[in-house]
Amino acid sequence: MDIRYATSPTEIPSLGTDALRGRFLVEDLFQPGEVSVTYSHHDRVVLVGAMPTDRPIGLVAPAELRAEHFLSRREIGIVNVGASGTVTVDGAAYELGHGACLYVGRGAEHVTFASSDTATPARFYGFSAPAHTTYPTTLVRAGEGNVRELGEQRTSNRRTLNQYIHADGVRSCQVVMGVTTLHEGSMWNTMPAHTHDRRMEAYLYFNLPEDARVLHLMGEPTESRHLVVANEQAVISPSWSVHSGVGTSAYSFVWAMAGENQSFDDMDHVQVTELR
Numbered sequence: 081m082d083i084r085y086a087t088s089p090t091e092i093p094s095l096g097t098d099a100l101r102g103r104f105l106v107e108d109l110f111q112p113g114e115v116s117v118t119y120s121h122h123d124r125v126v127l128v129g130a131m132p133t134d135r136p137i138g139l140v141a142p143a144e145l146r147a148e149h150f151l152s153r154r155e156i157g158i159v160n161v162g163a164s165g166t167v168t169v170d171g172a173a174y175e176l177g178h179g180a181c182l183y184v185g186r187g188a189e190h191v192t193f194a195s196s197d198t199a200t201p202a203r204f205y206g207f208s209a210p211a212h213t214t215y216p217t218t219l220v221r222a223g224e225g226n227v228r229e230l231g232e233q234r235t236s237n238r239r240t241l242n243q244y245i246h247a248d249g250v251r252s253c254q255v256v257m258g259v260t261t262l263h264e265g266s267m268w269n270t271m272p273a274h275t276h277d278r279r280m281e282a283y284l285y286f287n288l289p290e291d292a293r294v295l296h297l298m299g300e301p302t303e304s305r306h307l308v309v310a311n312e313q314a315v316i317s318p319s320w321s322v323h324s325g326v327g328t329s330a331y332s333f334v335w336a337m338a339g340e341n342q343s344f345d346d347m348d349h350v351q352v353t354e355l356r
C-alpha cells in the first residue's frame with residue numbers, strides 16, 4: 081500500500097516538483113488486473129484504483145488497516161471511469177456503466193470488480209473513509225444525481241456538476257462524492273477557487289485526451305503551486321489547500337471529500353484577485 085503522510089502548509093515552500101508530486105499526486109491508480117491502494121493520512125482517506133481484465137479482482141484489506149475486511153470499519157464510494165463493468169458486494173451484482181457511482185456501506189465483506197469486456201476494461205475509482213455505522217449499498221447511474229450547472233462560457237468555466245453521495249442524496253457517514261464535466265470549450269474547474277477547512281478532498285481527472293494535461297492549482301491561496309496532471313491521475317487536497325485546474329482540453333473529474341461535516345456548500349471562497 082502506498083502511504084502518504086499528512087503535510088503541513090508550512091512545508092510547501094521547501095518542496096520541489098518531485099516532492100510535491102510524491103506527496104499529492106497519485107499517478108498509477110489503474111494497472112491491468114490489479115487493485116491499487118493509496119492511504120492518505122489527511123482524514124484517513126484511502127484511494128483505490130481497480131482495473132479488472134480477464135478475471136474478477138477483489139478489494140482486500142491491506143495489512144496496515146489491521147482489519148479482517150477492507151470495509152470492516154470503512155465505507156467507500158466507487159465511480160467507474162472506464163468501460164462498463166460489475167461490482168459484486170457480498171453476492172449482489174451491480175452493473176456500472178461509464179460514470180456511474182456505487183456507494184458501499186460499512187461491514188460489507190467481499191467486494192469484487194469485473195469488466196464486461198476484457199478488451200475494454202472497466203476502471204473503478206474508489207474513495208474510502210472511516211465509518212461509524214452502516215448505510216445501504218446504493219447505485220446511481222451516470223447523470224442521475226443532483227445536477228448543478230456552474231460557470232459561464234465567457235470565463236471558460238462552464239461545467240455540469242453531479243452530486244451522487246451527499247447529505248440530500250445517497251447517504252453515507254463521511255463520504256461526499258460526485259462527478260463534474262467541463263463543457264466543450266471550457267477549461268477551468270473550481271475557479272473562483274475555495275478551501276474547506278472542515279474536509280479534505282481528492283480529484284481524479286478522467287476523459288482527458290492522452291496528449292492533454294490539467295495544470296492543477298494547490299496550496300494555500302496566497303502560496304499556490306501547480307501539479308501537471310495526466311488522464312486518470314488523482315490529486316490529494318488537504319483541507320488548507322485550494323483545488324482548481326485548467327486543462328489544455330475539456331475533461332471530467334471525480335471529486336470526493338471526507339472530514340468534519342458533509343455540507344457541500346460549506347466552503348471558504350477565495351477571490352481570483354486574492355490568489356498568489
Ligand SMILES: O=C(O)C(=O)C[C@H](O)C(=O)CO
Nearest residue numbers: 239241260269270271281335
Ligand atoms: O466544478 C467544481 O466547481 C467542482 O466540482 C467543485 C468540487 O465539487 C469541490 O471542490 C467541492 O468542494
Ligand SMILES: [Zn+2]
Nearest residue numbers: 274276281323
Ligand atoms: Zn472543494
